Amino acid sequence: MNVLIVGGGGREHALAWALNKSPRVKKIYCAPGNAGIASIAECVPIGPMEFEKLAAFAADHAVDLTVVGMDDPLVGGIVDLFEERGLRVFGPRKNAAILEGSKAFSKDLMKKYGIPTAEYRTFENAGEAAAYLRTARYPIVLKADGLALGKGVLICTTQEEALSGVREIMEEKRFGDAGLKMVVEEFLEGPEVSVLAFADGKTIKPMASAMDHKRAGDGDTGPNTGGMGNFSPSPFYTEEIDRYCREKIYQPTVDAMAREGRPFTGVIFFGLILTKEGPKVLEYNARFGDPEAQVVLPRMESDLLEVMEAAVDGKLDEIELSFKDDGCLCVVLASDGYPVHYEKGFPIGGLETFAGKEDELVFHAGTKFGENGEILTNGGRVLAVTALAPTLREARAKAYAAAERVTFANRYMRHDIGHAIDEV
Numbered sequence: 188m189n190v191l192i193v194g195g196g197g198r199e200h201a202l203a204w205a206l207n208k209s210p211r212v213k214k215i216y217c218a219p220g221n222a223g224i225a226s227i228a229e230c231v232p233i234g235p236m237e238f239e240k241l242a243a244f245a246a247d248h249a250v251d252l253t254v255v256g257m258d259d260p261l262v263g264g265i266v267d268l269f270e271e272r273g274l275r276v277f278g279p280r281k282n283a284a285i286l287e288g289s290k291a292f293s294k295d296l297m298k299k300y301g302i303p304t305a306e307y308r309t310f311e312n313a314g315e316a317a318a319y320l321r322t323a324r325y326p327i328v329l330k331a332d333g334l335a336l337g338k339g340v341l342i343c344t345t346q347e348e349a350l351s352g353v354r355e356i357m358e359e360k361r362f363g364d365a366g367l368k369m370v371v372e373e374f375l376e377g378p379e380v381s382v383l384a385f386a387d388g389k390t391i392k393p394m395a396s397a398m399d400h401k402r403a404g405d406g407d408t409g410p411n412t413g414g415m416g417n418f419s420p421s422p423f424y425t426e427e428i429d430r431y432c433r434e435k436i437y438q439p440t441v442d443a444m445a446r447e448g449r450p451f452t453g454v455i456f457f458g459l460i461l462t463k464e465g466p467k468v469l470e471y472n473a474r475f476g477d478p479e480a481q482v483v484l485p486r487m488e489s490d491l492l493e494v495m496e497a498a499v500d501g502k503l504d505e506i507e508l509s510f511k512d513d514g515c516l517c518v519v520l521a522s523d524g525y526p527v528h529y530e531k532g533f534p535i536g537g538l539e540t541f542a543g544k545e546d547e548l549v550f551h552a553g554t555k556f557g558e559n560g561e562i563l564t565n566g567g568r569v570l571a572v573t574a575l576a577p578t579l580r581e582a583r584a585k586a587y588a589a590a591e592r593v594t595f596a597n598r599y600m601r602h603d604i605g606h607a608i609d610e611v
């Protein structure tokens with residue numbers, strides 16, 4: 188089979204790596220890909236929002252399945268266009284990707300169907316939002332309605348912060364049109380867990396849990412990022428919590444989407460917070476997480492291609508998902524200054540030390556080839572260094588030792604990925 192992956196970050200490298208293990212995969216294309224993905228896939232210079240060009244490429248190159256990694260094309264309707272052209276594609280249609288595309292939609296869905304989440308109000312008018320915030324209890328959370336690269340969330344401890352947040356989101360439009368609407372939400376406390384799950388419109392099959400580290404700095408300080416590292420499984424995600432989530436959150440979400448006439452096929456990412464009152468949904472995403480994919484897929488024993496095909500064909504109920512008992516931990520090597528301001532274009536050394544290793548992996552996030560074929564930094568998040576080991580502690584030690592083998596100017600990483608492992 189020929190497969191086309193849409194995207195070019197660490198998540199897409201992990202997807203390519205996992206699909207490449209399937210005996211039925213003959214050739215992988217990736218648009219646009221990156222310098223790491225190029226070692227297993229043919230990179231194609233087409234942007235993720237160029238739907239017509241991507242569909243024409245898939246048709247011309249006998250692509251049997253297209254896998255969309257990124258949120259923007261999903262929310263923009265790439266799956267609908269591929270389906271119109273008779274092309275097989277893994278991911279939700281536009282009317283289902285709205286689960287990630289609009290926080291107001293997802294909050295209303297959860298409320299309507301009794302899925303546990305934080306209390307909230309939605310505003311389309313800055314004056315009304317400000318009036319509400321003058322009477323609210325603090326801390327409180329402000330969220331731009333639309334896609335904002337995971338950065339459209341402000342946690343405000345005082346009224347002044349909240350009022351300036353309203354100005355930023357709704358008046359100055361710091362997150363663009365994502366700020367036309369705003370959700371104001373109750374602040375929840377407890378460990379955060381990410382659970383990714385395959386869905387086929389009616390059946391849902393959760394993968395192993397993971398714990399992300401979203402803040403840029405050690406000790407969970409500094410600005411929110413796309414994710415500075417994570418690990419799987421989460422020690423907080425017990426069997427009891429898993430049972431509760433399957434019954435009260437996962438299946439009800441898929442059922443709710445089906446009942447709304449928006450059947451969800453693809454991956455639903457549940458961002459959960461384990462509060463004292465029980466697990467609650469913080470957010471949904473309509474795709475694999477980045478870097479969640481980099482720690483969940485290395486633990487997956489099932490054939491990713493088979494699972495994705497079962498999802499597309501509505502046959503997930505026939506699939507048994509299985510995961511290794513090993514722990515997996517990933518440290519993101521970023522460019523210093525990410526997510527605000529950073530330089531790129533520096534040569535990367537040490538990548539050859541990962542050759543042939545099955546338990547130490549380096550997924551490329553922002554890399555490209557230089558003029559002489561050398562590999563250069565090309566983004567805020569540059570690499571995800573990932574290790575598998577029998578315990579999470581060993582995986583952490585191994586990932587950090589491996590991270591030290593990689594060199595580039597302005598290299599920045601958090602040094603406390605997996606700190607929660609010692610706190611349970």
Ligand code: AMP
Pocket residue numbers: 305328337338339340342372373374375376379401411458469470
């Ligand atoms: P999101 O983009 O919705 O994932 O939010 C980014 C981060 O903000 C989350 O990973 C949480 O750490 C935090 N956050 C979002 N909503 C809440 C909430 N209601 N209570 C506490 N923290 C939150």
Ligand code: GLY
Pocket residue numbers: 337399413414472475476477478479
């Ligand atoms: N790591 C969080 C996300 O992919 O949204």
